[in-house]
C-alpha cells in the first residue's frame with residue numbers, strides 16, 4: 228500500500244469499549260416486568276479500549292479467537308451497537324448516530340447469517356435492495372452483471388435462498404453487499420464453515436473487488452489462511468484488546484516461526500526417526516500433523532527427506548492457528564504496535 | 570418489501586383462509602355473548618343493544634386498522650432472540666418501518682367486516698343523527714384510536730429491548746385490551762375507570778367518543794364532558810410515548826453473542 232492512500236483515513240477508532248450486561252432473565256409476564264427493575268447482572272467487557280485507523284483501499288484482517296471481540300467491533304463500526312465508551316467514525320460519520328447515512332457507505336456480510344430474504348430467490352432480493360438503496364437502473368444493471376459474473380451466480384439466482392448451500396448463499400450475500408457500491412465492506416467470518424472450493428471463491432472475489440473498485444475491506448476471521456491469502460495488514464484482538472497491529476509480512480518475520488505440515492502416507496504411519504526436528508502434534512490412521520520451525524532446517528531438506536525415506540501419498544502446508552500466533556506474540560515480549568508503513 | 574411479504578404470503582393461501590375464518594368465529598362468539606346479555610337484561614349500565622353495538626364497532630374497526638399497521642410487531646421478540654434486528658440496522662431505512670412493512674396480515678380484513686356491520690347496525694338501532702360534525706369526527710376518532718392502540722403496542726414491543734422476551738406480555742396486553750373495552754367502561758369500579766383513562770387510556774378508543782356520537786350527555790362520564798373530544802390528543806401522546814420508549818430501547822440494543 229502506498230503512502231498517498233495511507234493518509235486518507237476512512238475509519239477512526241479511538242479507545243473504543245463495549246460492555247454487555249448479561250442477566251439471568253426471569254420467565255413469564257411477571258418475570259419480564261420484574262426484569263425491568265431488578266436483575267442479577269454480570270458485566271462482560273467484549274471490547275476493552277481499542278484504537279486504530281484504517282486508510283482508504285486497505286484490506287485489513289481482524290483476527291482473534293472465538294469470543295475475542297471481533298463481531299462486537301464490527302457491530303459498532305456498522306451502527307448495530309452503541310459503544311459504551313470511546314469514539315468511532317466511519318467515512319466521517321458516527322455510525323450509531325447516523326445509521327441511515329452510514330448504511331449507504333457500507334456493505335456488510337455476516338458469515339453466520341444471511342442479509343437476504345430467506346424465502347425469496349436472490350434475484351428478487353437484489354431487486355428489493357435496488358429499491359432500498361435507491362439505485363439508478365443503469366448503475367444497478369452494470370453492478371448486477373459484473374457481480375453475477377465475478378461470483379458465477381447465474382444458476383443460483385432463481386432458487387429461494389433457503390435452498391442454497393452455505394457456499395452458494397455466501398456468494399449471493401457477497402454480491403448483495405456490493406450492489407450499492409459501498410466505500411467500505413465489513414465481512415464477519417465470511418469463510419466460516421465453508422469447504423476449500425467455496426473459501427477459494429470468496430477469497431478470489433474479495434481480491435478482485437479490492438483491486439477493481441477502491442473498496443476498503445475489513446475482514447474478521449480466526450483462520451490465518453484467509454489473512455495469508457488476502458490481507459497486507461493484520462490486527463489481532465485478544466480478550467477485547469489489541470495484541471498486534473501491523474503488516475502481515477512483519478508479523479510472520481517476527482512471530483511466526485513455525486508451520487504445520489500435514490502428511491498422508493501410503494497405507495502406513497511410520498515413526499519419523501530421520502526427521503527429529505519435526506514435532507508430531509497429531510497422528511491418525513495414515514496421517515500425521517507435524518510442526519516444524521522455519522529457522523531450523525530448510526523446508527527443502529525436510530520435504531526431500533520425507534519423500535526419499537517414506538512413502539508419502541499427499542502433503543500440504545498450513546499456517547499456524549491464531550491461538551499459536553497470539554501465544555508467540557506474548558512470548559516475544561507482549562503487546563506490539565508496529566505501524567503499517569514500517 | 571410489502572411486495573416481498575405478499576409474495577411469501579401467497580404461498581400460505583390456506584393459512585390465510587383459515588386465519589380469516591378463525592377470526593370470524595372468534596368475534597361471532599364475542600358478539601353472541603354480548604347479545605345474550607343485552608337481550609336478557611335489556612341494557613348494560615344504561616347502554617342499549619344498539620349503543621353497545623356501536624361501541625363494539627368502534628373497537629373492532631380501529632383494531633383492524635391497528636392490526637394491519639402493527640401486526641408484525643406481535644412477534645418482535647424473535648428479532649431480539651435470534652439477532653435479526655442487526656440486519657434492519659444496517660439498511661438505509663427506519664428499522665420500525667422495515668418491521669411493520671415486513672408482514673401484511675390480510676386476515677385482519679375480518680375485523681373490518683365485523684366492525685362495519687356492528688357500526689352500521691348500532692348507528693341504525695341507536696338512531697344516530699349524522700350531523701356534519703359527527704361525520705367529520707368519525708375518521709379523526711379512528712386515527713386517534715389507532716394511535717392509542719399502536720402506541721401501546723409499540724411501548725410493549727420496546728420492552729423486548731430490555732428483556733429480550735416479551736411475547737407473553739404482548740399477548741396479555743393485546744387480548745386483555747380487547748376484553749376490557751368491549752363493555753362500557755362505566756360498569757367498572759372507579760379505580761379501573763381511572764386506570765383506563767389515565768394509565769392505559771383505552772377508554773378513549775370507544776367509550777368516550779361514543780358519548781359524542783350517541784348524544785349520551787355526561788351522565789356516566791367520570792371526568793369533564795370535554796373528554797369526548799380528546800381521543801386524537803390522547804392518541805398523539807400515547808404514540809409519542811411509545812415511539813420515545815422504542816428509541817430508548819434501540820440505543821440499548823445488545824444484539825446477540827455467538
Ligand SMILES: Nc1ncnc2c1ncn2[C@@H]1O[C@H](COP(=O)(O)OP(=O)(O)O)[C@@H](O)[C@H]1O
Nearest residue numbers: 247273293294295296297298299823824825826
Ligand atoms: N449480545 C451479547 N450479549 C452478551 N454478551 C455478548 C453479546 N455479544 C457478545 N458477547 C460476549 O462478548 C464477548 C465477545 O464476543 P464477540 O464480539 O462475538 O467475539 P468474536 O466475534 O470475536 O467471537 C464474548 O465473551 C461474548 O460472549
Ligand SMILES: [Mg+2]
Nearest residue numbers: 297298416827
Ligand atoms: Mg464473531
